[in-house]
Amino acid sequence: MKKLLLLVTMLAPITLWAMPTTKLSYSNNIIMNNINYDHVVWNGIPISFVVPVGKERILKFPSSVTLENTNVKLTRDKVSILNNAGFLYISAKKKFANIRISVVIKTTGKVVLIDLSAKAHGSVTPVKIMLPSIESKTTQKHKSQLINYVTLMRYAIQHLYSPQRLIKENNDITRTAMYTTSSVNLFNNSNVIAMPLLSWRGGDLYITAVFLKNVWQERIVLDPRNINGHWLATSFYPTNFVDTQDSNHDRTIMFVISDQPFNSALQQMRGYL
Structure with missing residues (x-):
């Protein structure tokens, strides 16, 4: 499995794991407000x-x-x-x-x-x-190509951990729905609780931050190869080690990158392909 090292400004280095690709299924169980706007061009x-x-x-x-x-x-x-x-x-x-x-x-x-x-x-x-669009299709396509695993990972980590005044917005990356419940079966065992927090979309890629907590009385080394779903890449911040339940370090954040909304990627359960 290939590892890509990502240095995030003002943050500790993290490891990005490339994941195998599979087909995806889709599930939608989120309620969204439909709002009608009057549109005015400046x-x-x-x-x-x-x-x-x-x-x-x-x-x-x-x-x-x-x-x-x-x-x-x-x-x-x-x-x-x-x-x-x-x-x-x-x-x-x-x-x-x-x-x-x-x-x-x-x-x-x-x-x-x-x-x-x-x-x-x-x-x-x-x-x-x-705003009136003055960009050519070539320019827009070039912008889309600039959104990659590294860009998404840096953006997600900064939005979770950096002070608001230091966060740099990117018009090509937007918040998106996760189409999921408050907790999910991300790992193959019940020793770790997984709770999706936030999800963003950049180009054709999605990144989701998932809160992980150890509910076992032993230290666990989290291995991205043991998770369910279809993911292009994964990473942990600050670490993939979680101490015993109710200790000071019994939790971490996992970032998963996919080419479909979070729940669609999760529904492609490994072992049932």
């Missing part, structure tokens, strides 16, 4: 955004943003704005005429101008701001 013309008084309306951007409020007319007695991961949750407290605000998209530095106002009545339908 073309340099300030975007009008009206919020009904006493209501909340959402502005969604392609990625995380910073809000630059240099207009003295935009005060807390008129409006409240919550900025969270590319979403602006805007609530109007009373009526006011157009107030221009600047929203900066962090990943590109592009500034989007919003003419914000509040009226007694109006739509509360969320608005999704879209």
Whole structure:
């Protein structure tokens, strides 16, 4: 089995295990909210955004943003704005005429101008701001090719362990559903509890962080060759050694990379192929 050494910035070295490939099955048992958006393309013309008084309306951007409020007319007695991961949750407290605000998209530095106002009545339908695409298909394909095992592993570990201010966003890697339950039968024995935490998708690859805990009274060396499912590569952080149950080091995190959502890859149980 081939080992690839990955050095993660500000993190200890980890070992990446390449896994054999097999066919996949699919299972879906997750409930997701369906939200309808009004779509507006930013073309340099300030975007009008009206919020009904006493209501909340959402502005969604392609990625995380910073809000630059240099207009003295935009005060807390008129409006409240919550900025969270590319979403602006805007609530109007009373009526006011157009107030221009600047929203900066962090990943590109592009500034989007919003003419914000509040009226007694109006739509509360969320608005999704879209940027015009200027990239060629060749460029987009090249970006997709840059997403590999190393890129995904570094991204996942940083999002779990690094302070928020040090995390670098990547528009080509996004959170994705795991289509699974809170605990899964990842290992062939019952000595280790496995709980999927988070999953991301980059290009045609998926990476999932799985919390592992030893429930046995002996130290265990976790071997990626003994896990169920179809995985392209796996790694442990900080270690693949877990001490006895209820000790200080009876747990670790395992990262698994696949070419399908987590539960689909897990359903391909080894020994039943």
